[in-house]
Amino acid sequence: METELTGRIVTPGDPGYEEARTNLNLFHAKYPDIIVFCQNEQDVINALTYAREREIPFRIRGGRHSYLNLSSIDQGMVIDLSDINHVKVEGDMAEVGPGADLERVYKKLWKHRLALPAGTEFSVGVTGLTTGGGIGYLSRVFGLTCDLLKSVRIVLADGKTGAKAVAADRKNHPGLFWAIRGGGAANFGIITSLKFKVKPIGEVSIFTVDWDFDHFEDVYQTWQTWAPFTDEKLTSSIELKTKKQDTLTAEGQYIGPKEELIKLIQPLIKQTDPRSVKVAEVPFNRAFKYFNYPAGNEPAYFKRSGSFVHQLIPPRGIAIMKKFLENSPNDDNVIWQQALAGAVQEKSPSETAFFHRKALIAQEYNSTWKHEHLARRNVIWVEALRKQMAPYTQGDYVNWPDLSIHDWPTSYYGDNFERLREVKTEVDPYNVFHFPQSIPPL
Ligand SMILES: Cc1cc2nc3c(=O)[nH]c(=O)nc-3n(C[C@H](O)[C@H](O)[C@H](O)COP(=O)(O)OP(=O)(O)OC[C@H]3O[C@@H](n4cnc5c(N)ncnc54)[C@H](O)[C@@H]3O)c2cc1C
The missing domain is CATH 3.30.43.10 (Uridine Diphospho-n-acetylenolpyruvylglucosamine Reductase, domain 2)
Structure with a gap:
């Protein structure tokens, strides 16, 4: 039957x-x-x-x-899975339903003065984010989201037509547990529960600095030589908007008092002539609300792609970014970057399936438009920008997938691709879990 x-x-x-x-x-x-x-x-x-x-x-x-x-x-x-969205806390462990979004995770954990390093937009799902890696404003101090993952339950294909649930952690199905920390779980099975070790948190300090577009070269050069190398308790991003929008914005979060953060951001603001500088010490729940942009949670037309920066972008690359932002088909297009290093680099590229541990910066090329007919020119903008930045960047984050990346196995997974294929062959030999750019069995 x-x-x-x-x-x-x-x-x-x-x-x-x-x-x-x-x-x-x-x-x-x-x-x-x-x-x-x-x-x-x-x-x-x-x-x-x-x-x-x-x-x-x-x-x-x-x-x-x-x-x-x-x-x-x-x-x-x-x-x-979105109806299975509980968050249960026991000591420093949290069991999270696969359909919980980040808002639910952050808010439930905050009741216990706990946090999980994760992304900024409230509506992002915890499972997709974690199993691709998980980057956010606690990355440099606590690591990627997947680094805090201790075990999962996952439904695998079984035999010719069946399905079975298994637990995966360091001891049970260790290969699978390695693979779903950076390899994207959808390649292997359906996660039904995630257990994280979570971190105590209380007050944090946050900052936002704005500049005019005219300071582009100075601002970008100063940020990139500062953000990946400053105190590891400070994680920051920079959003480079179009010339028409005329705003470059750096923001970040520091686990420590405001006075220390003010000292730490001096190299960023001293000689770059900012338009405004805001620094505040706030409870962590105010910080995660501050970094959530409501517009990012609303359905929209978009094309996004990305890459990692391992060596600082030279003047030629900075000039390319500036040129694209001066000639954007759409005022809302942005280049967004977040500093990595710190705790992200504590694990080697092969310790989990997230390969890009050595990168200094994760970078996104983002285009959003309002009407269907505007797609073509915006897609071209993103793809051309990615191509022109290729000499100065490497790979891409699997959570920012892009079908125009033809060498996607190396781009997303680097040297970990072959091992991912071995795990795939072990747990899904019939390739039941397949989609564009999914990992094929051997
Ligand atoms: C506005 C916006 C902001 C973002 N911000 C960040 C950020 O700050 N940091 C960051 O690291 N990333 C960020 N991302 C990228 C995000 O991590 C990925 O888009 C992620 O895949 C989203 O997961 P989801 O569950 O919301 O999406 P979905 O579209 O539901 O799923 C994404 C992928 O995960 C798979 N999947 C979902 N649930 C399961 C499950 N239970 N078992 C197995 N596979 C599953 C899906 O099949 C799909 O392949 C952002 C994306 C957007 C659009």
Whole structure:
């Protein structure tokens, strides 16, 4: 007898279908035939078995933030985890449902004065973020989100048509546990629970500095020679907006008092003529709300890509960034960078599947537009920028996937790709979990 679907099921024609099918990126809109909102692990096992028995193509979804909407599919089935979103704290460990978003994680942990190093936008899903790596304003002090992951439960394909749940940690399925810390879990199975070691937190100090676009070269050069090398308790980013927007903004978070942060940012502001400098000491919950931009949580048309910076960008590369921001097809396009190093570098590139440990900076090329017909010129802008910056950058973050990257295995996974393929062969020899740029079995 064939398996039946369990959970909350939404299909085309249902009143909630439009909301249920829409992901954050409107550019890659998808129209699945079935969306199953799983309520527990058994629903996930049933959904995967149902899809396999009937040979229905499927995707796994959490926070809906995949740049390419790899978490949805036309005609097939979406296995959605967002209703399983609990956060349970016990001592310095937190058990998190796979569908929790960062807002829920941060707020629940804050009640215990605890934190997980993770991203900034509230609506990003914890599973997608963690299993690709997880970069944010606590990275330099506590590491990537995946570095705090201690175990998962994950539903794997079993035999020709079945599914089974297993625990993965350092002792059980160690290869799989290695792979899902930077290799992207969707390549291997469906995560149904994550356990993190979390960190005590209280007051933090935050800063924002703005400059006019005219100071581009000076500001960028000063930031890149400072941000990856300053005190590890300080993580900062820089947002380079278009010439029309006329604003370059550095922000960051320091685990320590305001007076110390003021001293630490002196090299950044002393000779760069900022338009404004704001520094504040606040409880951590005010800091994570400050760094969440509501617009980033709303569905929009966008194309994003990225790369890592291992050696400081020379004047020629800085000139390219400036030229693209002066000639952008869209005032809202930005280049965004975040300093890494610090605790991110404490692990070697092979210790987890996140390969880009040695990078100084993670860099994004972001374009957002308001109407469908504006896609082409904005996509070209991102792809041309990425190409021209290639001599000064390396690879890309798997959480910023881009189909125009043809050498994606090396770009996302570097020397870890072969080992990822071995794990894939072990846990998913029939390649049940496949999608554009997914890891193939050997
Ligand atoms: C506005 C915005 C802000 C961002 N900010 C940051 C940031 O600060 N730091 C950072 O590191 N990244 C950031 N990202 C990138 C983000 O980490 C990735 O987009 C991530 O994949 C999103 O996960 P999701 O669950 O929200 O998305 P989804 O689209 O639901 O899923 C993303 C991928 O994860 C897979 N997946 C989801 N749930 C599961 C599961 N339970 N089991 C197995 N596979 C699963 C999906 O199949 C898909 O391949 C941001 C993205 C956006 C759009």
